[in-house]
Amino acid sequence: MPFILGKFSFIFKEFRIKIMRYPFAEIEPKWRKFWEEKEIYKTDLSKTENKLYSLVMFIYPSGAKLHIGHWYNYGPNDSWARYKKLKGFNVFEPIGYDAFGLPAENYAIKTGIHPYDSTIKNIEDIRVQLKNMGCMYDWDAELMTCAPEYYKWNQWLFLQLYKKGFAYRKNAPVNWCPNDQTVLANEQVQSDGTCERCGTPVIQKNLTQWFFKITDYAEELLEGLDKINWPEKTKLMQRNWIGKSEGAEVIFKTDGRDKDIKIFTTRPDTLFGATYMVLAPEHPLVDKLIMDKITRLLTSKKISTKIPKNKLNELSSDKTFKKLKKSFEEIYIIYLAYTYLPLTKKRLSIIFDLSGESVRNYINKIPKKLLLELPPKPNYMQSIRNNWRELDDYSYYDHLKIKDKINGYKTETQRKSEIDRTSTVKEKTGVNTGAFAINPVNNKKIPIWIADYVLMTYGTGAIMAVPGQDERDWEFAEKFNLPIIRTVQPPENFDGKAFLGDGPAINSDFLNGLNVNDAKQKIINWLEDKRIGKRKINYRLRDWLISRQRYWGTPIPIIHCPKCGEVPVEEKDLPVELPYDVEFRPSGESPLQSNKDFINVKCPKCGADAKRDADTMDTFVDSAWYYFRYLNPEINDTIFDKKLADKWIPVDMYVGGAEHAVMHLLYARFIHKFLRDIGQTNSDEPFTNLIHQGTITNQGNKMSKSKNNVVNPDDFTDKYGSDVFRLYLMFMGPYDLGGDWSDKGIAGTDRFVQRTYELFNKFNDASKGTNTKSKYDLNSLNENEKKLYRKVNQTIKKFGEEIENFRFNTAIASLMELLNENKSLDECSNEIRVYILERFAVLLSAVAPHLAEECWQLLGKDKSVFENPVWYEEDVAALIEDKVNIAVQINGKLRSTIKLPVDADQQTVKSAVFSDEKVLKYINGNKVVKEIFVKNKIYNVVVSN
């Protein structure tokens, strides 16, 4: 067993023990084997008293093995969990693999190795690494998301969402990566507009996509944050992401038309300052407003007034008219213009936007019989003729120009990525539509513009612009010479542009003098009275886009039938298995399209030839509920074991990277609440406590395979063993701060381990036949014993508090201090020595489990630490020292320290202070003005001359 290094000349009996290094390569596997054989980490889930579910974010096997970041996540968290186990908790600590996703597929595209094969192989390698870490994982609970037994339940979940209307399809502009040939979520597009995974610039593309309706839970997701113990930073990020804002919806009438424009504003109090309106370029009203302008010039009077109301309704609802996709009014004008006016077909087609279709064809589709019943009256025709002349002179061309301009601007906007479009540094752009709206508070006409700074995806896609109180509007108004009216009085010294602060309302009629909040309330009530507006809450949160045009994911359990439309796969037919044979190289369409056996199915409803949905789900669906599944990954007739879940969920401690602060952690909360609402779970939130480990960088850069700067943990575990490596990672600094990787200090933790091992070797079998008491009377101990007895008890207290709060660096420092003091163990009785060593070993077992088990055994214990977890509570009496150092200050400056019995009263301290030479030097000749005494801490004398 002794392990001899170096040359033969070192083989001396005495020397042997002294230089024997800690043989981690023998001892670590020995204990891992022991733990596994004794099934120490198999959690008895039926025992729920003192239950503790300790979870780490499962592994995303991205083609690479474990890196330092994984170790930094998992090692310290396991130490916390071990500490809890020692304290008597029934700890459940599972691990698994988030095995679907892009990296495996990208790897396949590059190498030709099938994602399934590479993932399975990779998991096998990772499992070996994980086992070598020596965490308390319950391997019976291991799961991987790419197994049909798992993703079947993603599909089940999808169907439940679908049934409730929470899964739906819509056509939406999405981020498209031309390189990966896939849709990206907003969160996957980096700030410079490139793809998170490959760095290619992202473009916009319209596709029909599946969404989960997370927005229905917006309010609850927001409120729930108050009930969970998460880092404030993370909660704030979620709050911002949800982006609740309170305000009002206000209806603006358009000038001379029936079209109303609905806007959302958080500042209804500034309505009097609305000097123009802006619509998002994609706003459906944009086209109508331009058309209206032209048709209005064609006919100065409303045609509808010429036609009896009942007739108009009848005609408008006629099927043939509906097919023509224009209003009856417009059709009638086209008909009249074509029939009675000398207009060329081309002109008409431009005016009425009949792209590609000749006007004659169009006219032919109009059921003349109906129209002929409504012959235009002569004077009406005259009015059209007059207007047409006017139109022909100038306006017609102007408006065609505007229409071109607007259409040009619209295409330009579509081409821009979301990032370009919303970049705040960019100068404002926009086009005047020539149409006007009426400000409802003062009936003033205000121009309607379109501009890309207004987004169709937020609010109503239209705003009232109040340049006086909004920076963006101010900037826009300045550029396009639009009027600016202040409606809040800025303070006198205000020299900025838009004023966003509070102040009395001005230029606002009945609101004048009110502060912002009061004005808001008053105007909202006014709007509600007049039925032209109402109180409204808006959220920034958008629905969760879950479809991916990718292979390596969960197939969406929907069949598209030409007759029945979308048909959900029946639950009994789940899982829809992901076929092995596909062409996963990018082709622009979903790879699953290439497997005809998969794609072609019979419609479950009518039996007709139908096609499966070829998209797969976002992997965030997999990770949104996996913590339920761990409790019983084998269960096959339900998504998870509800009985166990009701007792074990919520997760007590969840540890993972801050990069998941919004997406994963918000989606998981959403799915949890949904599962609750369909009766699957009884809790509101998935994770009670959350902690983020910091990021370990390499020379200031994030470690990544592409940068080729990944530090391999195996290099260190091979050289020092996994305990030393774990200790070092924990000792580096505050856990949530992370830091730049450097192996400079690892020698320090290695030395600590060596010296600890040496110490226990020196007192081999010390506990055999020795029984220690749980407490000793300090007076019965000699000076040296007393010192160590105090130290060990103080360490127990300190160490516990630090580990409890994930402050591993200071916890380990306290153990190092204890070890340093233990140099004088020789001068203790064996009983006290054992008392100290057994406590030291137990503390150590949380942070260096292999080593501690070995030390515990060396001490002569029969059962291993984790076989029979113990925790020694500190002896409170030993925490207090006999004597304390009291700092003596003169005018707040330290001048001396004096050692006095603990809790000495002011009189005692004072007399000591005033007999201290160093102090007297400063006091002599000066007047003592004041004396401040803090028990056991300081004595401060304030003097003046």
Next chain:
RNA sequence: GCCGAAGUGGCGGAAUUGGUAGACGCGCUGGACUCAAAAUCCAGUCUGGCUCACACCAGGUGCCGGUUCGAGUCCGGCCUUCGGUACCA
């Protein structure tokens, strides 16, 4: 731009409610052991001044100012770095 976090020796980092700044570790310097090296052990290590030395004195926690007997910690104003976010009406 906005939101958040952090700036402490040569380095990683410690410092209860404001109460002896620099715990613990690395590195470095000197010494012991050794033929020598490695390993290990012992001592020292914030900066400057003065001293043979012990001691002592002055300064010191990103910068400027304030509150206080006393500020790394609290307040006001900046600077830098790192995260998050990107016109959300």
